[in-house]
Amino acid sequence: MLKDHRQNALPSVKCAVITVSDTRTKETDKSGKLMIELLELEGHKISQYEIISDEKTLIQDTLKGVTANNEVHAVLLNGGTGIANRDVTIEAIQPLFSKEIPGFGELFRMLSYQFDIGSASMLSRAIAGVINNRIVFSTPGSSKAVNLAMKKLILPELGHAVNELKKDLSKN
Known part of the structure; x- marks a missing residue:
């Protein structure tokens, strides 16, 4: 019998949540708060939470x-993933990736198409990858998109993904 690929998943991951927005504050940031709430419900820890403006640098x-x-x-980032001129999150983070995880964006758009916004999902540029041996997920800023990404993709694989990144670091 094949062993479950998640059997060595970390039960708790230390996370940073970053909201990219020119207009949100910690009082009005529903999507960032939702990310934090869902992470904590699953036993993960929040090490850092920030709101930053849509500026590439x-x-x-x-x-x-x-x-x-x-x-x-x-x-976990949310916001700035659309196609408007101010949406520069993808342009900012993609060059920093040592590895890209294309399946995240592909699956997010598929789920978004099926369960949320239909054909408008093609405008989403949600992305994930690895920076400095850290997993980085970037989702749209809407609460519905965050909820979908968190429950269907990020939370089920977060501990597994971090374990995969860490498992051979001490061997190098």
Whole structure:
């Protein structure tokens, strides 16, 4: 019998949540709060929470700092993934990836098409990858999109993904 690929998943992951928005504050950030709430319900820890504006350099600098923090093993961003001129999250983070995880964006768009916004899902540029041995997920900023990504994709695989990243680090 094949063993479950998640059997060595970490039960608790230290996470950073970053909302990319020019208008949200910690009081009005429903999507960031939802990410935090869902992570904590599953037993994960929040090491950092920030709201930053849609500025490419700021997003990159923030991510470089967060992924250098030993208290963070996963980074979850929301916002700035659309096609508007101000949406620069993807342009900011994609060049930082040492590895891209294309299946996340593909599956997110499929689920979004099926269960949420139909053909408008083709406009989503949700993405995931690895920066400095940290898993990074970037979702749209709407609460419905965050809820979908968290429940269907991120939470079921978060502990497994982080374990995969960490399992051979000490061997190098």
